[in-house]
Amino acid sequence: MADSSSNGTAAPAAPAAAAAAASDPKSSFLSIYSRLKSDLLHDSAFDFTDDSLQWIDRMLDYNVPGGKLNRGISVVDSYKILKEGNQLSEDEFFLASALGWCIEWLQAYFLVLDDIMDNSHTRRGQPCWYRVPKVGLIAANDGILLRNHIPRILKQHFRQKPYYVDLLDLFNEVEFQTASGQMLDLITTHEGEKDLSKYKLPVYRRIVQYKTAYYSFYLPVACALLMNGENLDNFVDVKNILVEMGTYFQVQDDYLDCFGDPEVIGKIGTDIEDFKCSWLVVQALERANEDQIKTLTENYGKSDPTSVTKVKEVYKDLNLQAVFMEYESTSYAQLISSIEAQPSKAVQEVLKSFLHKIYKRQK
Template structure:
């Protein structure tokens, strides 16, 4: 795996160099330096799971045959397109959420010389994706499908972000707006499509498969993405900040969190009142009360039951798939996230 990661990281340098010499723009040193620094700060950080998943999935679809150098390069390039998409969302998300840190360093827009230039940097990151695709995939039979896929997933993610933002706005006035079905919609659109479906869809297209034929694969991956986000909500509250790399703020931020929605379902009138009075307040005392109520309602046990039920259901759907190679791809995804601590 270490070997695969270092190959993957080398491809980043190649793509970056190509973008810094893109013939559609007359570069000067200042522009080149800015983009160079902006890319290094925002794109290659993080766990790179989404990008590496493209190579992993493609390998499994090829059922263990040795990949050519070109195949590894192309699968890596698609993986990096997903990391670029992720960087674009995060740079803009951090501004919208007024966040302070990301991946253990200050958010890009917080840097003294950056500020609101970060908005345009987000737009640039988004525009790099079709540049990479055009340079390396233009002669491929699946080129149009790739462009279409990235456009579709970006639209779904931005729409999910919108429901998240407007629900939070409504939630501040009326917490009864937070329901499991609302939580599910937000998660499906905001996270599941780009983090789970997109890497596998890229690998399928590279393998010459049509995405229309694989609707059930999309459904399973979206289901997996939902399960992943519920874990995330759980870890935000009960995870160890040293392990997950950030301090959770879902309670303070009024988030439509799975824990909160579950607590609303389970609590009596008195507890509901306590939730309404303390949820979405920045004061540590309020947060403590919400967490104490979660303990009282035994939300941890409720989550563990949800986790094992989801796992069973996912395994059953995966094993119903006719292709062994596709099953292997889906199982490898599930193995990476089941019972994770970060």
């Protein structure tokens, strides 16, 4: 890879990038993507042809920067809070952003392969990458490339840092946890005949925690902690809080999929049609009588509007909206209590910033 410095430390970001981040964090974060992509397109480990350069350039632009970028930007935000109000240097802003982009690369890798496994049609308002003409199952190898770009970025910019090995270990562990969660999701929801009897709360929680919570909530904060010189072994309680927060986030997401206003949440929910192991159906199965279970069994996972309406009627008859409100209130109180028990005020602020972003989604 074309290195910007002989000792592997990062060169400064564009002038005033850190200052600009305060007024427009997303644009500032996006500016770092272009540099990281350029580094990858000049990686000396591979003799690129013009065709391969064009392919990777297009593949990256299509899959990496198109989402909300919440996970990546959270690294920068968390590191700023840990710095306790001190202005980030250009170098610190670049490094925090680079780690944030590593998480966005990880997300892109998961989504490219997940869409193939789920036979999905669209992602972020455009055709899934594997459905783009002339891409097809080349997308599987593109997913592998996306995953391999992460250690290339880390080697380029962090190999002289004392926490370099810890970063590699962190990304490897979280990737394993996420892939294992995906495996559990697939064998629970997609293997053989549709079987609602598998949809139990312990299974749901395990899928959510491993498939979503570790990489979406713990990983950004762990990256910021490592940059701040911390030992992650001292933050097991913080990890547990963030994983529980990730569960809370997914429960809320499942609720909004059914009961949220599409104009507010930005999508039309399809969990019922897709036979998802949703918190709502798990709760319904725990509370339903024989007739209601029969209705769910006959209609859950079907795409016709009549079946979807029948499922939603069962949810309303079981008053799952009130069940969610009670869950949300209890979970929020427990999370706040756990957060306020943390000895570091800065860590408390990081955790509260995550929690408040989730809580505001349907307010």
